[in-house]
Amino acid sequence: MDYRPINFRQKLALFDDRWAPKVLAELNDYQFKIVKLEGDFIWHDHQDTDEAFIVLEGELRIDFRDGAVTIGAGEMFVVPKGVEHKPYAAREVKMLLIEPRGTPNTGDQGGERTAANDVWI
């Protein structure tokens, strides 16, 4: 086994594309992914799983059909399974996603914003 920690800043320096989560680590059948967001995403939901967001830098807004949450650096939020949501970042956001291996970023909606899955960094 590898006795080195995973450093978020070092990993963030390795890529610059937005909305393309990269896998950092696995916890059983869950994955920790790091991602940069900027601008608007699509409405989607994940019928089979909750989805956890931890913001490292910036401010992420997640819109719901009946409201919104704003998540800043040092904050987290869990979107329950089946709840439609749309992430929005007015400026660049750097964050972690934690969810089961194989969860697509566009949920059950798919489409052109669907990122490649299981891309490690």
Place this chain on the structure above:
Amino acid sequence: MDYRPINFRQKLALFDDRWAPKVLAELNDYQFKIVKLEGDFIWHDHQDTDEAFIVLEGELRIDFRDGAVTIGAGEMFVVPKGVEHKPYAAREVKMLLIEPRGTPNTGDQGGERTAANDVWI
């Protein structure tokens, strides 16, 4: 549903006991716990699950039978299931633990350092 983010600093201000993880949120059958560590813990392992550590403040060392890893703020590490480990914090460490609901802090070893489980904050 509650549209407020979970703020780590706010939660950390609510308690001061060490080695007593508090649950912040659930992701399916996994829990995000926040904990303060200081000093030495016991050797233990978790036969049935990996265990993820994300350090928020301070520097955590985890000893293994054949080495050690040092995890600083903004870093994470996953201890694989079945691997004996002993956390150590020379000074106070504030961190997140992510693991399945019901995972005891002392793993399969138990004993007097076993913290109450499923304590929410």
